[in-house]
Amino acid sequence: MRRFSFVIATTAITAMFATAGPVAAADPTHLTGSFTFDSVLCGFAGTTHVGFIDNFGSKADGSSYDSGQVLETFVASNGRGVTIFFAGHEYNYPPVVNADGSVSFAYLYSEAQFKIQALNGPILQQNAGRILVTLVLAADGSFVSLSIHVLAGPNPNTTGDENSPQSCSVIAPYLAG
Numbered sequence: 001m002r003r004f005s006f007v008i009a010t011t012a013i014t015a016m017f018a019t020a021g022p023v024a025a026a027d028p029t030h031l032t033g034s035f036t037f038d039s040v041l042c043g044f045a046g047t048t049h050v051g052f053i054d055n056f057g058s059k060a061d062g063s064s065y066d067s068g069q070v071l072e073t074f075v076a077s078n079g080r081g082v083t084i085f086f087a088g089h090e091y092n093y094p095p096v097v098n099a100d101g102s103v104s105f106a107y108l109y110s111e112a113q114f115k116i117q118a119l120n121g122p123i124l125q126q127n128a129g130r131i132l133v134t135l136v137l138a139a140d141g142s143f144v145s146l147s148i149h150v151l152a153g154p155n156p157n158t159t160g161d162e163n164s165p166q167s168c169s170v171i172a173p174y175l176a177g
Contacts (some may be wrong), residue, residue: 028057031068039074042168044175045075061093072162073119076175081119084162088113101139108132114157116170124170129153 041048056067071088083108093106113128130151136144157166 028055030055041074041076042084042163042172042175044076044078044172046074046081049073064092066090066092074162075090075119078175078177080175080177082171082174083117083119083125084167085115085117086113087111098136102144103137103139105135105137106132114155116162116167118174123133124174125156125167127153127155127157129155131155 031054032052034049036047036049039046039048039177050070050072052068052070054066056064056066056068058064061152064083067089069085072084074084078122087108091108091110093108096104100105109131111130114125115123116125119121130153132149132151134145134147134149136143136146157164161167162171
């Protein structure tokens with residue numbers, strides 16, 4: 001859920017800036033960081049450590065780009081753990097104002113990698129390829145629709161949500177031992 005929340009937050013921030021109108025091209029911004037917190041993953045209590053690298057910027061046409069990686073390590077209270085890795089490139093197309101006043105945002109994730117791996121062990125699930133996400137907001141900013149289309153590659157988990165049924169189907173059995 002944290003990764004999905006991160007994607008939604010990134011999408012919302014991008015949408016907020018995109019609706020502010022055309023902006024001049026910005027120099028790339030580089031961020032890094034890490035944090036640790038108590039958490040629950042797929043029903044197992046434990047500790048999560050997250051480290052990230054992010055590079056992003058905007059273009060004069062209203063589009064923007066983002067690339068980087070997130071490495072999440074979860075260790076359950078029973079000592080078993082998993083790493084969840086996400087890396088790739090995101091291209092955010094310029095927003096389109098539709099005839100009814102709604103706004104469409106399209107995000108292309110290429111070279112997307114989402115990997116769940118047993119801590120110091122085998123890969124449990126892996127995505128690779130390209131995904132197109134389209135978000136539509138009404139003229140008042142309220143949610144209208146969200147669609148996810150796999151364009152290429154194996155993508156068994158398109159949300160990137162580590163607490164999704166797709167993720168927990170491989171994480172929970174491993175953590176249980």
